[in-house]
Amino acid sequence: MATIYEVSKLAGVSLATVSRVMNNNAKVSDKTKQKVLDAMNELGYRPNATARSLASNRSDSVGILVSELHGPFFGQMMAGIESELRTAGKHVIITTGHSEEEKEKDGIEFLIGRNCDAIIAHVEAVSDEYIVELNKGKTPIYLMSRFVEELADKCISLDNELGGYLATSAIIEQGHKDIAYIAGPQFKADASNRLLGHKRALAENGIVFNEDLFFIGDFKETGGSSGLKHFIKQKHTFSALVCANDEMASGAMKYAREHGYTLPDDLSVIGFDNVIFANYLYPTLTTIDNPVNQMGVMAAKLVLKEVYQRKKLEIKRVFEPSVITRDSIALATN
Template sequence: MATIKDIASAAGVSLATVSRVINNGPKVGDATRERVKKIMDEMGYRPNANARALVTQRNPAIGVVIAELHDPFFASLAHGIETLCRTRNIQILMSAGSTSPETEMRAIETLMEHRCEAMVVHSKFLDDDTLVHFANQVPGFVLINRYIEAIGNRCVWLDNQAGGKLMAEHILHHGHEDIAVISSRYQILDPVQRLDGIKLALSEAGKSLPDSHIEFATPDQEGGEAAVQNLLSRGVKFSAILAYNDAMAAGALSMLLDHNIAVPDKVSLIGYDDVLLAKYCRPKLTTLRYPIEMMATHAAKLALDCAKGEFPEPGTTFKYTPTIVKRDSVSRVK
């Protein structure tokens, strides 16, 4: 079956333009609209007509787009939204965006086909213009974990650079100088911003982070294991590891123990997110608390308010800052 990406490629237009044609949106010339529709017919692409026919009015449900259903981080995000919606007797429609612009766009379009006028969207792969376009179409469109200036008063986001800086400052305070970083290989802003924060803290302390001390992998337990295995295989010397998230930290911990490297006696380890997993690692994981449930509840309320036409003042910002959670995986250099 043809995808939106296929249609855009064949028509020589952007994904956003195809989306506008599908949803009968503005800012598309008549000639372009007809060309896209013709190509859709030729390639057999059909939007979800059933959902559109069934729903003829505004849907009181709130739509939620997350990347993955099984990830503990997104489970916490969903729980934060569910907490608010349960008190208001509001149904939640969940759509998974996975890790590509095409799947993120389709996840949002699915909720639009159900006429959700309130949405909390976690999008890392769609470009700013496309998301602004969706925000212009959906009154209660709110972004979580991302900031776009044009719709800044509808963004609930975390200062990831501040988080990276904080974790590096914490490890420097414990006397560590040989520091390794294991980060996400996905081309999104979060790992870039966290790494920038780490480098900033090191620079302010008169130190640097060599490229040889950075490993990129998938942001999960398997990625954490692979990243540490690569560091060890290359003979990189380190007394501390700063991980992109708790899942990677858990994988790193497993690999270190497999090599008889005790944490924190030989290597200190810091994660990021403070998901439930962090409390049940052994040793318990020192991490950065990402207040995602609180942020998600805030985002859901904001989406519902905006859907009713109650928008925050332009220039309002909803920025959150992570905090350090001190547990047992960090010790002073001996």
């Protein structure tokens, strides 16, 4: 089997030049590139990933760390990242952190140990200081759905505070004043920022935030059902429910129907994320669009631009949410 060294000798060029040809580097002239390609063809040489890695000091692989593998949110995120990188001839290695500090650190160390050229991470438990320090190493870390000021150029994030504000504003615009809120875990920045937006919308409309109508869920269906069960058991009066993500909204809607509520006449509901099933719930769920697939594509483009030196890639680092109006909100009757 021919080797990269034999290709270099036959073509009369350096190993570095063969590497540039193998990695489609624009710095190689067409004449030189053709000499290398001719040598490859004559020798029957087919570069594999290991050879490319040795020649370019790159593994052509990017690590992806996400909180979970289940659910549509992370599926859309990973699909956006993988499709963009695969089109560029790169591969992904995926692991999970389960929103636990030690598991997130372990996942990052695992990806670094696999010689990934970069890591795209959706991390929630590790500190900003840890991430900043980590980026001083040889493997750059890019953040999904999280903003760290010191690493602003390596973050792809959503304005979650604005999203929370838009969600509650959409409810208030329909005349609702008694509004319950099921939040996500407050150690997660996206959840705490969505709550800030909710409170801002209430304050701007002269509505006092009611602790009795506040529940911290788990970003899963169980959080939505548990939250609504809590409010009903406490006999709190409310005509609308804002949920910090669509999974909790779906759990709350299911629990509401099972307990005699007609939606949206008895209870208006809004979610957050606009995951694929939101349009198939009954009633279809009004929600906040979180373009996580597009954000995943953008994170991949950022890696391609900064790590692999791909030119002419426009990078958008902060995405804005928007309201997706469907059928789960009705006009208030009071």
